[in-house]
Amino acid sequence: MSYAIIRGLVLAILTACLVVGCGGGNASNPAAINTPQCSGSSCPTQGPPPQGTVASLCPATADIGNTTYLGGAGSGEVVSLNINATAMTYTLSWLESPIPLATGNVTPTRVGVKITGSVAHPPTGALPTAEQIRCAFILEPGTGSGPNGTYNTTADFNTANPPTIFIGQGVAGGGIPGATIQFAGILGLGAVDNRHFDFYPFLGFASTTTDITKLPGTYNGLLYHLTPSGNSGNYATVGTNTIETFDATGTCTSTQSTTGFSPNTGGCLTTGNPYTVNANGYLDSTEAPQIIAQTIPTGKSGVAHMILGQLNGATIPLVVRTGNVNTNLLSLAVDDESGIAMLAPATALASGGFDGGYVGADSNFNYTATLINGATGTFVNPATSSAEDGFALTYGVAASPGLVNVTATTTSGGSATGYAIAAGGLYAILIQGEENNGVASTSAISGTAETPYFGVGANVNK
Template identity: 50%
Template structure:
């Protein structure tokens, strides 16, 4: 049975886009993209109809050029991204960032920097339409907030480049990485040299600026990394309730995403709060970190994407450099079969990964090669309230959440997974700590629905 499911899901992957072909969230979504390919076990071994491969998987070039995608990155950054497929160019602005402009320093950061550069299409994906909707962000150049020149040439790796997969209302994948290293303050808080090929990113064309709309209860998966603690990573789940003013409460006693009331950010259409909680637990000196939230609308659902933006300043002897990302999904029961299909995005391994689900069975797959990697199972209790238990084939436990799905519709939404183990061969060698074995636990990823629901 498992073999048949695996062959069927791998066959489906060949005909699915890299970001939601069925998703809403912008006025450019076409009716042709919502056609159902198959449902659950009806896909069988043969997978979805091959005719699905010629359906539009992303908007026209002119429509893509009209959108600006605002979102968060696993680096603790808030990013605004615009891609113009007509001129084959992009503009990217870092609105919030803890990432230094230069290795060996911690200030200034990329916050306020804007770069432009060329985009090229991927050529290694299973179909021409998938390649049309996938954009490699070639090295960009621009100006930092202090007026200095900034370029991403030094971190660009042609073998694992920053790539954005565009769908209807959503853009996900990787934004330009950076080299991070710092000798420390007074012999403490040193940061080992590490060059990141890219940072995982999820952005949206439609965002909500009315904080009162956040009101409700959400499940969340959180992933943070602390460079000054030898890049120690911690992932956890949370359930939080927000009132109409953005105040957060939790049955666990305190919230994990924010430690203060959300307020409109001055730099753009997102929200910010002070004194965000820490989950890594490494040493700090002073404060200065903050949380930032993009309140996205996607497929009829409200999707809060929260990043913790760390802070370090040698001049004030301040170090609170824990940074990371969280996805929240409104609490509500998820039935087995609701998530059937494929999801694609970037993950904490600094790789691009497809997640394929059929009922209680899941599998991670390399998108260009369709090679099956780690497997996992999902548990759907009768009243799960949207937080699903997950276990991989090695026995490592975790959780999954999802949002933007409707039982009466063939369109899909977003899926996030957290596993307390090593998946898919671990972290890409080119994004590991120089000269060290880099821990790949926990594993975290966010993917957009890619079809065959």
């Protein structure tokens, strides 16, 4: 299919599937998902996700609530989300979180909190078709409680840029409720300037597994981590790639040279100790590596969590690093580095191997679309349907099969390099430069790092 046709098809359905809303396969004939929807004690007993009709972008309205999506957010959170599209309500549970319940604090966090609220479809005309509007859900302010008291999202809800979830066949994504972060520091160290986030980018799977025998193999990984206390309290950000091999015990090794601040033996950047299964349907690894220098170096107390997504016959590990801060001077622990990574099997990708249109969220706290056509990629602004920054793809990187070199034209007109990976209808990209006009103004403060650029998207057409 020609680039022009691909671009036309994507622009026609961009807003329907923003942030992994359509899943893999062809947009008019979504690929079947035949594996169990989720695992862990929090998931109800249920069968395979409903497939809907050929023209459906998401399951039938009455069936959407049968699926609980388990996934991760760029905030370092693991989230379980259910949307009842008939009652127009949602239930969201934070299973892991470094995000404080209240501005001005670092603890307690949102871990263990469950909120409920109403959902609303975008207004008529906001998306091109009724089907697209049917599959999109605004998460209106929710209330609930956890082990440390009550919580609601009213104060951080921005009606102009609300957290919105787009449901597809096998995946759900978009924005989960954001927060306002600020901390005065400890003994004058580790202060974080006041910064509001309308939402945190999220990706969840209808089907996950805790069967660790599906993990062994070699993977390419792209990581994006943030440290609030870094960069003089303006958030330090780092993105990097990693090549890692997992065995049947969940142990990771790597022959890739260690760089930055990771002291891990073997060079693995996504995990520390071997992964173990927890009761919530994913895997945990303690002693998670740090790739950003800590303002108060008290060691590694953050934990890595791996969600084994099952999509279109592929196992796609999604890794969330959850930072940890304990301000008790008798047990002081400051490891506020959090972030997300996608792994893809190290299987060779030829030119054209993942051609198509993709939609997703990025490190700019925006939604974006990406068109891939052989050696060419283009970011597209979904609001204006206009092309933004472009990049070139070079296949057959000697470092690892499946790792694709990226050379980009930045927003400022310069050039930058990076990598792309793909599996199961998802793709991730990391560029060591500013892209698509930088971080959204509503999620930025003076001094906010505009680079690196990281994004994940799902295929919406071939």
